[in-house]
Amino acid sequence: MSTVASEKLTGFADLDALRSSIQAQREKIETTVVLCGGPGCQAYGCKAVIEAFREALDDEGLEESVQLRVTGCHGFCERGPLVVIRPAGTFYQGVTAEDVPEIIQKTLKNNQLLDRLLYVNAQTSQKVQTEKEVDFYAYQQRIISGANEEIDPECIEDYLAVGGYSALAKALSQMKPDQIIEQITESGLRGRGGGGFLTGRKWQSCRNAQGQPKYVLCNGDEGDPGAFMDRTIMEGNPHSVLEGMCIGAYAIGSNQGYIYVRDEYPLAVENLGIAIQQARELGLLGENILGSGFDFDIRINRGAGAFVCGESTALMASIEGKIGDPRAKYIHTTDVGLFGKPSNLNNVETWANVPQIINRGPDWFSSLGTEHSKGTKVFSLVGKINNTGLVEVPMGIILRDIIFKIGGGIPNGKKFKAVQIGGPSGGCIPETLLDTPVDYEQLTDLGAMMGSGGLIVMDQDTCMVDIARYFMNFLCEESCGKCTPCREGTKIMLDILTRICQGQGTPEDMEQLETLGEDVQTASLCGLGTSAPNPVLSTLRYFRDEYEAHVKDKRCPAGVCRELISFSVTPEACTSCSLCVKACPVEAISGGTRKGKGKERTKVPAVIDQDKCIKCRACYEACKFNAVAVS
Amino acid sequence: MSSEQLSSVEEIDLAAARRIAAEHRAKGSSLVTVLQDVQTEYGYLSREVLEVVAEQMQVPLSQAYGLATFYTSFSLQPRGRYHISVCMGTACHVRGAANVLGKLERDLGIKAGQTTADLKHSLESVNCLGACAAGPIVVINGVQHGKVDSRKVNEILRELD
Structure with a gap:
């Protein structure tokens, strides 16, 4: 999307005028093809789809009348690559580059739907045309993630067109810092990074703290495996984070911000960098923001692959260029944080909530949710x-x-x-x-x-003891080693869990896991250690029978723990399709083929050589006839 | 290659490290940032490069070495032409990532964290790449491959030859 040329904005009226001109320009666009470029769709090959659209629109001479918008994550990763065609809102899923010419000929030019690309609602088995009708979206309330579809993250105009930076303008022009903190407190917003501390109260502590300068920090070190929420916000809607931080900085009395981004998220670093540059050019970051007299700028620091750096004090040490080990927090980081100065750290999603609360009011925000968990x-x-x-x-x-x-x-x-x-x-x-x-x-x-x-x-195919071992292995590797309970405790718990998974556990092992878990929880220095036993203790609490099966019967009920299982083929169920033979990485399966022709044709069922088998489950997963059994 | 040529190659190499460190020092960047950019330039952190960085940033070599060994994204060894990362995040784990890693280890004859002797492949496991929908995920030189199983590993490795 081409950018609207604009000079640095020096007043609030300038921002409104720019927004109006962008919106007026947008109204002239007849058709927009929105392509999801999020991490899920990328893994499904959306880059080829994007290229195909670019080329085809050029070839058809449609590049002027049809706007192509590549956005961050739309959420429905399972069905990627996703394409939404506006204004009708037609929702196509599982799109490939080969589908693109037909989408252009039929849907864009002739308003016809491509039946095969429509989503079928699971419960009603009905095909639906628009995203709104898709069951996956129907029960959601997407106040933070919904804007992703409206925004090309490299284009600040897209963010301005949907009201971006209006909350900042409101805060700077109409509100005193104390009022902002009051509203954030009233809204009931709590930290989205895990701790759940009341955001307004944290801001107040930092505002009240003695010492200058003060820093506002954004924790984008999303280290939890299986979590990618913050990634999609940083990649898809980076300005929402910058705007939130800028409002927070004004409320707290800070002129410098830092965003700490996980090293595994290069696109988040890139998009945040572009967003910061664009915001500076428009005078939405830097000196004398919108002529208000308030100065604020942001730097990006990349993480370097240490999970513990998601912990507040370790994160600050890492920004300072040191080894990311945490410290005890008798003195809060709001008093003594980054470079020894008062620092306010919030998570990406927390920051992204701030502009919404300022614009729509604390009552609106607190009307969502439960008594103590809002939004x-x-x-x-x-x-x-x-x-x-x-x-x-x-x-x-x-x-x-x-x-x-x-x-x-x-x-x-x-x-x-x-x-x-x-x-x-x-x-x-x-x-x-x-x-x-x-x-x-x-x-x-x-x-x-x-x-x-x-x-x-x-x-049912997931072994809960194996899951506990998986998390303990992760935490043991990621423990920084500074405090003994975490360093040694996670190691001993991992050893015990490994033993149990190998069928060498004893009933005393289970007791020791519980007592050791409680010790590690109590005595560790930082959040990594105090919460490290949770996966073990919670699986022991709710899935004790699985532990007992491993310990007493030397059996893994889910059929996962390699030392306790064996695979075999049930000859009656085997169709000799040879899928398992091809899937086996160590050539442990013989037979599984068909011999002869016509009436003479006979099936030779597959047989697994137990001596060669490495129990990798490849055959079990490959078989479409449930002929491979785990025992 | 003569010894003279060799030494000139080395000089060029270290000049880049010196330049990157000097630029960052002027900007007040942290030592972690310097090492990241230096590693991007060289692919790994050799002892010589670490010495240059430490000297330029006016810190003891032990401090640079400490960081290079604490943070897992730094490598003290050269990496292969094809850098293969296997995601071991929870979502990939429950969908069989360990089997994918095992298959790669067997096929390449190296363990995670190692590089083949011909410097063609290096293999590592990473904690989560945030592309859980398509797990198990394997990334080769920045290109993602989704829903990887043993058979797909064969295809992927064939493409690299």
């Missing part, structure tokens, strides 16, 4: 679930609705077993507790936590 929460819904993707729901919605109504339940007719919430610091919640609402306190009571928003769904 919406963005979750990444992943794992053994039909509709993998990014969902935004009002606080208070029950987990069952997220998993079954939005997520469409479990694939392949398998049975739901657990949902892991809160990342490595969180816990696993069983089926019986799925009617729990999404609420900070209620999730904590269950031994899980809100965390940053990863929801990982597990089915």
Whole structure:
């Protein structure tokens, strides 16, 4: 999208005038093709679709009348690459480059729908034309993530066209810093990074703190495996984060901000960098913002692959160029933080909520959610679930609705077993507790936590002891090693869990996991250690029978733990299709073929050589006839 | 190649590190940022490069080495022409990422974190790439491959030859 030439804005009226001119220009555009360029769609090859559209629109001479907008994540990653055609709102899913010429000929030129690209609602089996009708979106409330579709993240005009930076203008022109903090406090906004601390109160502490300069920081070090909410906001709508930080800085009395972005997110770094540059050029960052006399600028720091740097004090040490180890927080970072100065750190999603609250008011925000958990929460819904993707729901919605109504339940007719919430610091919640609402306190009571928003769904084929071992392995590797309880405790717990998974566990091991887990929770220095035992303790609490099966019967009920299982082919069920033979990475399967021709043709069932088998499950997953059995 | 040519190659190399460090020092960047840019230039952090950075940034070599070994995105060894990352995030894990990594380890004859002797492939596991919908994910030199299983590993490796 070409940019509207504009000089630096020196007053609030300039911003309004620019916005009006952009909106007037937009009204002339007849058709917009919105292409999702989010991480999910990229993995499904959306770049080829984008190229195909560019070329085809050029060839057809439509590049003037049809606007192509490549945006951040739309959320419905499962069905990517996604294409939405405005103004009708036609929603095509699973689009390939080969579909593009037909979309242009039929849909763009002749208003015809391409039946095969329409989404079929799972419950009604009806094909639907528009995104609004798609069941995945119907139960969501997308106040933060919804704007992604309106915005090409490299184009500040798109953000301005949907009202971007109006909250900043309102804050700077009409509100005093104390008033802003009051409104954020009243709204009930709590930290979206995991802790759930009241944002307004944190801002107040930092404002009241002695010392200058003060810093505002954005935590974009989204380290929880299976979580990509913040990534999609930074990549898809970077200005919403910048605007939130700028308002926060004005309220707190800071002139310098830092965004700490995970190293694995190069596109987030790039898009934030472009956004900062564009905001500076328009005078929305830098000196004397919109002629208000307020100065504020932002720097980006890249992480370097250390999970612990998501912890506030470790993050600050890392920005300072030091090893990212945390410190005890008897003195809060709002008093002594980055470079020893008062610092206010909030998560990406928290910052993105701020402009909304300023524009729409604290009462609107607090009308969403439960008594103590307000607003919406963005979750990444992943794992053994039909509709993998990014969902935004009002606080208070029950987990069952997220998993079954939005997520469409479990694939392949398998049975739901657990949902892991809160990342490595969180816990696993069983089926019986799925009617729990999404609420900070209620999730904590269950031994899980809100965390940053990863929801990982597990089915009957997931071993809960293996999951506990997986998280402990992760945390043991990521422990910075500064404090003994975390460094040694996670190592010993990992050893015990590994033993249990190998069928060498004893009943005393389970007791030791519990006592050790409680010790690590109590005695560790930072959040990584104090929450590290959660996955173990929550699986012991809700899935004790699986631990007992491993320990007492030397059996893995889910058929996952390699030392405890073997694979075999049921000859009666085998159709000799040879899929398993091809899937086996170590050539352990013989037979599985058909011999002879015509009437003479006979099937030779597959046989697995147990000595060669490495129990990798490849044959089990390849078989379409349930002929491979785990025992 | 004569020894003279060799030494001139080395000189050019270290000049880049010196330049990057000097630029960052003037901007007040942190040592982590300097090492990141230097690694982007060289592909890894050799002892010589670390020495130059430490000297330019006026810190002890131990401090630069400390950072280079604490943060997992730094490598002290050269990496292969094809840098293969296997996502081991939770979503990929429950969909069989460990089997994908195992298959790659067997096929390439190296363990995660290692590079083949011919410097063609290097293999690493990463914690989460945030593309969970298409898991298991394998990334080769920045290009993502989704829904990877043993068979797809064969295809992917064939394409690299």
